[in-house]
Amino acid sequence: MTTNTTKPSADSSETAAGKKSEKLKETLAAKFCSRFSIESEEKLLSILKSTAFKVKDGEVTDEQMQALLIVSDQYGLNPFTKEIFAYPDKNNGIVPVVSIDGWLRIINQHPMMDGMNFENSNNWLTPDNGKTSPEWMECILYRKDRNHPVRIKEYLDEVYRAPFEKKNQNNGQTYLVNGPWQTHTKRIMRHKSLIQCARYAFGFAGLYDEDEALRILEDNDNSVIDVQAEVINSEPVKLSNTDIKTLDRLTTRCITENSWQGAIDWINSNRNPELANVMVDALNKNKNDFEKGKLIAPNATQTQSQSQSTLVSNQTSGDEKDKGTDSVRKTNLDEARKRLN
Structure with missing residues (x-):
């Protein structure tokens, strides 16, 4: 009896490994398609590549996508609700990031x-x-x-x-x-x-967590993504005319009622974090200017007149309201407005 002891070639081993990897990828992709009711694996991978990876330039490879699916599947995390996402590293791997949720x-x-x-x-x-x-x-x-x-x-x-x-x-x-x-x-x-x-x-x-991931990428001098862009926009936030008018009103009220902390809390609750940071910084500058005598507090007559003007304007037209309140703000906040612009 003759036994065939021929060893498989390197090419056949690589082919088998490739087929195994492809089968694993297809199995995971099919599992996610079924879990999230997505009609095709191609659409699943396309969606995840564009939403679950934080990439500045370049493309996400299939291997990186597969690595994210493995981690997501292991811990039962949902990449569509940002429970897990990833940064690609410079070695074509990934840094898996889990949000607090x-x-x-x-x-x-x-x-x-x-x-x-x-x-x-x-x-x-x-x-x-x-x-x-x-x-x-x-x-x-x-x-x-x-x-x-x-x-x-x-x-x-x-x-x-x-x-x-x-x-x-x-x-x-x-x-x-x-x-x-x-x-x-x-x-x-x-x-x-x-x-x-x-x-x-x-x-x-x-x-x-994301804080750790950004530090890792910074330590590795990663050029694949702009890690700092994840915190805020790449350019300074600019205040709109509406924001400036809101700051004027808040500053006038803070001066008359000494309610600076309340105004800061209101800004943080009603504005996105990037805009809130700019508005709070501007409000704190106005507070410092007021304490140094650069902003003048409205007297009781002005305050009463402003309140009556606001009340009447609410019953008539918005234009008269702006006219009444702007006359007070202009007296006290010209320097603050110039700084904001």
Whole structure:
């Protein structure tokens, strides 16, 4: 009896590996098509390539798309609702990023999850351009199968991301860019402690939050994407005439009622983060000018006259309202308007 001991050629091995990889890709793609009711795999991949990858230039490869599908499938995350997305790295791989909504999903869906709690330091710090925040924040996660909870502290001085400089492509001038660490310092601290604690408690590996992903890409001098563009637009936000008039009204009210913090809270609640940053900065400048005597507070007669004018204008026409209020603002806020323009 003769036994054939001929070994398969390298070409046939590569072909078999390629077919296996293609089968895996097709299986995952078909699974996602069924899960999200998408009629074809081609359309699925096309949608995900354009929405689930943060790319400045270039194209997303099929291999990168497959890597994202594998991670998404492993943790049951939805790429269409931004629970997971990815940055391509310069080695044709990916940096998988899980949003806070995605982290909360995989934490709360873990079968051993038994609750969480947060504690924070009584010592508060104010970082560069940030808001006052606890020196540290601790997340406490409880598992059903353990007698003791997992407790992880994150310290502000270690995780805080300072504002960075951005260059205007038109005039070459640089300006500071504020990101989530400046607008929502305490919230991001809480997110960081939760994510790190979840890694210790449940062993989540190979996943990053967006802050970590951007730092990784910056450290690697990645030229594939503009990592800073993820925080704000590439150009400074400009105030519209409506925004400037709103600032005028807010400033006049703050001067007469000393309600600066209330105005800041209103701006943060009613404007997108990028526009809110610019408006709050402008309002703070107006406050400093007022405290230095550069802006004059309306007297009681002016304030009463303005209120009566506003009341009448509401019953007649918007044009008369603008005329009445603008006369007061013009007296007190000419310098602020020039600075905003």
